[in-house]
Amino acid sequence: MSPIALCPPPAQPSDLSPPQRRALTVAAVVAHAAGAWGLLQMQAVQQALAPAAPVLVQWVATPVPAPQPPPPPAAPRPKVQPQAVPVLAVAPSPQPQQAPSVVVPEPAPQAVQASTPPSPPAPPALAAPPALPASPVALAATDLRYTVPPAQVYPRTSVRLGEQGTVLVRLVVDAQGLPTQVSLHKSSGHPRLDEQAxxxxxxxxxxxxxxxxxxxxxxxxxxxxYSLE
Structure with a gap:
């Protein structure tokens, strides 16, 4: 593409006024600048169109390998005939001869006199132990014997209140002398004295x-x- 000159026809200097001369000069400068810019744009357009050139692609066929022939069949193995095994006949074992039976006569039964063994002596009679009482023996109060007598301590409240009386306590004592049951038989009239007894x-x-x-x-x-006197 060639630049187009936009230059107006020359005018006579005598026919133009000063403003027109300046405008003409500016127009000439602009025309030259546009031509130079057009030359620069031509190189840029050529450089931009260069990578977009068409690319030719050619398909190359891949060679197919020729099929290999199958392996030859294996030779058949010869059949082996089994050999016959000879059967040996076993001679029967001789039967043992039976000895002639001998009959032994049984001895004649003899009369056996039965003897009666002597009877053992009778054991001596043992004395029967005395029968134990089914229930504890009842004793009188005067028959009581202490190894550890009862500790009678007068309650302070009973002393202050002047409480007195006799407590009757029912006892059950085992064979070793230990009390197994202790219960109130008759109260003194004062619970503190009864509990202390x-x-x-x-x-x-x-x-x-x-x-x-x-x-x-x-x-x-x-x-x-329990008495305060």
Whole structure:
């Protein structure tokens, strides 16, 4: 592409005024600048169109390998005929001869006289032990014997209130002299005195009661008196 000159026809200097001369000069400068810019744009357009050139693609066929012939079949193996095994005949074993049976005569039965063994002597009669009582033996209060007597302690409140009386306590004592049951038989009328009497007799210990040399359990009514005099 060639630049186009936009130059107006020359005018006579005498025919133009000063403003027109300046305008003509500016127009000439602009025309030359446009031509130079057009030359520069031609190189840029050529450089931009160069990468966009068409690319030719050619398909190359891949060679297909020729098929290989199949392997030859294996030769058949010869059949082996089994050999016949000879059968040996076994001679029968001789049967043992039976010895002739001998009959032994049985001895004649003899009369056996039965003898009667002597009878053992009768054991001596043992004395029967004395029968034990089914229930504890009842003792009187005067028969009581202490190894640890009951500790009677007067309650302070009872002393301050002037409480007095006799407590009757029912006892059940085993063969070793240990109380197994302690219960109130008759109250003194004051609960503090009754409770102190029960505690005292629970801690008491008694001499074992024996009969015919044998210790027995017993029961009794033990009185405990509380008096301020």
């Amino acid at each position: 029960l505690q005292a007799l629970r801690a008491a210990r008694f001499v074992p009661y024996t009969r015919n040399g044998q210790a027995l359990a017993w029961t009794a009514i033990a009185p405990l008196e």
